[in-house]
Amino acid sequence: MTRWLLLRGLSREKRHREQFPQIREHTILAQTANNPDLDLDALARRWAQYLQSQRPSSAGVVRQIAAAVTFRMPRHIDTPLLILTALRDRIVSSSASHAIATRYGAPIAVHPTAGHDIPLDDGARIAEQVKHWIG
Structure with a gap:
């Protein structure tokens, strides 16, 4: 009986591990997307x-976190900007x-x-806004 419970637990753990990436991505999408049709x-x-x-490398993930933590906005930007927000x-x-x-x-x-991922929620509107801004 104990062996069966152990095998059952391992099987459940394997299923959870296999499903985790999808669960994580779904959780992220639920926070960043608002389009009910998605x-x-x-x-x-x-x-x-x-x-x-x-898969991103561990070093790449660390670099991204370090860049986010240490980023400072420049005083001036010469490039034309269109700011998009939601x-x-x-x-x-x-x-x-x-x-x-x-x-x-x-x-x-x-x-x-x-939501946070504006192009995912309404890519066509973003394209129109950029087209109008460039135009």
């Missing part, structure tokens, strides 16, 4: 597959985007319903 399960599966085939972003307040736009004198396009 199939979050299908996206999570696809992104988990991408992660397994293109009112329903649950990761970064749109007030941060407004502050960036003000600092650099850049126009800002505000999406009323998108």
